[in-house]
Amino acid sequence: MAQKTPRVIVIDDDAELRALLQRYLGDNGFHVRTLSDPRPLEAMVAREPADILVVDLMMPHETGLELCRRLRGGGDGTPILMLTARGESVDRILGLEMGADDYLAKPFEPRELLARLASILRRAGQGSTAPAHAETVTFGAFRLDLAAMTLTRDGQIIDLSSREFALLKALATHAGRPLSRAQLIERALGRDADVTDRAIDVQVARLRKAIEEDPAEPRWVRTVWGVGYVFAGTPQP
Numbered sequence: 001m002a003q004k005t006p007r008v009i010v011i012d013d014d015a016e017l018r019a020l021l022q023r024y025l026g027d028n029g030f031h032v033r034t035l036s037d038p039r040p041l042e043a044m045v046a047r048e049p050a051d052i053l054v055v056d057l058m059m060p061h062e063t064g065l066e067l068c069r070r071l072r073g074g075g076d077g078t079p080i081l082m083l084t085a086r087g088e089s090v091d092r093i094l095g096l097e098m099g100a101d102d103y104l105a106k107p108f109e110p111r112e113l114l115a116r117l118a119s120i121l122r123r124a125g126q127g128s129t130a131p132a133h134a135e136t137v138t139f140g141a142f143r144l145d146l147a148a149m150t151l152t153r154d155g156q157i158i159d160l161s162s163r164e165f166a167l168l169k170a171l172a173t174h175a176g177r178p179l180s181r182a183q184l185i186e187r188a189l190g191r192d193a194d195v196t197d198r199a200i201d202v203q204v205a206r207l208r209k210a211i212e213e214d215p216a217e218p219r220w221v222r223t224v225w226g227v228g229y230v231f232a233g234t235p236q237p
Contacts, residue, residue, distance in 0.1 A: 008052050065082075120162055169188070170183075
């Protein structure tokens with residue numbers, strides 16, 4: 001089966017960078033569209049959806065963080081790679097808290113951007129030719145479909161980012177086994193992921209908001225002090 005051409009929208013107010021990424025990503029198998037600011041995004045995706053967004057952090061009219069918060073607040077789970085010229089950890093943490101899937105500090109090598117996009121799309125289930133055989137895990141009222149990359153509760157889709165899904169998958173498929181933050185980074189994001197322990201804590205907090213009745217008193221994803229996290233349910237395949 002031929003792979004689907006991934007559709008990316010680059011949103012950046014730097015015209016030179018937009019042109020460079022349009023050429024480079026287009027030459028490497030992407031269908032690329034660009035915007036100088038986020039305001040026309042909804043009209044663009046209404047005509048043709050996107051598989052992933054590359055969003056600059058600092059833009060006029062609406063920042064990347066504001067766009068990310070708005071999209072996630074509206075239930076839009078399109079993967080987002082955030083670009084930041086600053087690269088300080090506070091920007092990275094804020095981006096992840098708003099629901100970004102990854103970040104990349106400017107200036108960057110185009111090959112690194114390409115690798116990050118490929119990694120995010122793999123986690124989101126894009127660009128894979130693996131057979132889509134049924135493989136599910138259930139816990140409580142939840143059903144985690146590992147093939148379709150979906151989580152439902154009583155039949156209703158729960159919106160998760162690709163990182164949140166990968167994290168839940170790593171935890172739920174190792175139920176009862178405490179996993180360190182380093183193990184979660186490797187199992188959920190890949191050993192080469194540029195992710196801090198604090199970023200994992202941010203993703204766990206977002207995951208708890210999505211699946212726990214009371215995130216302050218979690219039933220499913222529990223903290224193991226001095227170790228990491230453990231999935232406390234007993235999922236049934």
